[in-house]
Amino acid sequence: PVIETKDIDGVIRYMKSDKCKKIMVMAGAGISTSAGIPDFRTPGTGLYDNLAKLNLPYPQAVFELGYFRQNPQAFYTLAKELAPGRFRPTITHAFVKLLADKDLLEVCYTQNIDTLERRAGVPPNAIIEAHGSFATQRCIECKRPFPDATMAAHLRDGSIPRCQLDRLPPADDAKEHRDTAAESSETETDVCNGIVKPDIVFFGEPLPKAFFDGFPHTLEADLLLIMGTSLKVHPFADLADMGVCPRVLINRDPAGDIGSNHDDVVLLMSCDDAVREIARGMGWEEELDAVWAK
Numbered sequence: 001p002v003i004e005t006k007d008i009d010g011v012i013r014y015m016k017s018d019k020c021k022k023i024m025v026m027a028g029a030g031i032s033t034s035a036g037i038p039d040f041r042t043p044g045t046g047l048y049d050n051l052a053k054l055n056l057p058y059p060q061a062v063f064e065l066g067y068f069r070q071n072p073q074a075f076y077t078l079a080k081e082l083a084p085g086r087f088r089p090t091i092t093h094a095f096v097k098l099l100a101d102k103d104l105l106e107v108c109y110t111q112n113i114d115t116l117e118r119r120a121g122v123p124p125n126a127i128i129e130a131h132g133s134f135a136t137q138r139c140i141e142c143k144r145p146f147p148d149a150t151m152a153a154h155l156r157d158g159s160i161p162r163c164q165l166d167r168l169p170p171a172d173d174a175k176e177h178r179d180t181a182a183e184s185s186e187t188e189t190d191v192c193n194g195i196v197k198p199d200i201v202f203f204g205e206p207l208p209k210a211f212f213d214g215f216p217h218t219l220e221a222d223l224l225l226i227m228g229t230s231l232k233v234h235p236f237a238d239l240a241d242m243g244v245c246p247r248v249l250i251n252r253d254p255a256g257d258i259g260s261n262h263d264d265v266v267l268l269m270s271c272d273d274a275v276r277e278i279a280r281g282m283g284w285e286e287e288l289d290a291v292w293a294k
């Protein structure tokens with residue numbers, strides 16, 4: 001095997017070797033929990049166990065387009081709690097930025113919509129936000145963008161943003177949706193009035209083009225670092241099977257089939273503790289703290 005011992009020291013030794021020049025990161029909600037953002041599936045604290053007040057038919061409905069169209073308030077009640085701005089990157093985000101500073105970061109694929117990778121200073125061209133983000137938003141009917149400042153105000157107070165642009169003449173393929181929008185608007189006006197949604201990927205929606213365009217990175221990487229994800233959501237989870245390099249899982253719980261390849265290492269621990277220990281082993285601990293403090 002390329003990683004000789006299946007522990008954190010084995011990972012550090014490999015990272016120090018000249019075989020490890022490019023690291024691909026796959027990140028999930030577990031890298032942001034220490035910032036105060038709940039993950040989705042941890043029993044008890046995860047979001048899906050705490051949505052009772054939204055009266056959803058089932059937890060994932062809050063991220064489904066069909067449900068959103070009927071009941072956008074559930075999403076906006078949640079978004080008020082989740083919207084970026086209130087949270088600071090974790091030491092794990094800082095570690096990814098440090099990998100970039102060391103020219104070791106091939107790419108950081110993230111499922112997170114909290115934009116904390118950007119806020120930590122990871123170069124934008126090295127981040128692939130596979131499930132979109134709160135950074136931009138558009139009308140679900142006419143698809144035209146909606147102003148950031150107005151959106152920020154809606155996210156702060158939990159109210160539903162509606163498209164204020166002139167109504168477009170209906171296109172044939174969009175007619176059905178537009179009729180729904182017209183019915184739900186209180187008066188027949190000249191504005192579109194479609195519900196605005198952040199450019200977050202809801203269940204059943206396609207992933208952004210960047211997700212697919214990034215596939216060659218899986219073959220370039222010498223190490224795949226999978227952090228803070230249950231690997232339960234596809235196609236994101238499939239990235240873990242596309243490369244040929246050693247895979248290291250840093251997560252509180254086992255995830256996917258990581259551990260089944262002869263070059264896999266599974267570190268069942270907190271992301272922040274693990275990256276600190278790796279940084280210490282690499283002789284980077286002070287730099288890590290300096291990056292995090294910024």
Ligand code: OAD
Binds near residue numbers: 027
């Ligand atoms: P999950 O909630 O499914 O998994 C998070 C994982 O992180 C769990 O296995 C936890 O054990 C682990 N974890 C939590 N805190 C940790 C910590 N401090 N250190 C180490 N591990 C920790 O979240 P994701 O895998 O990110 O999709 O979920 C994937 C997608 O499902 C999300 O992007 C979202 C959701 O539905 C959409 O909204 C489209």
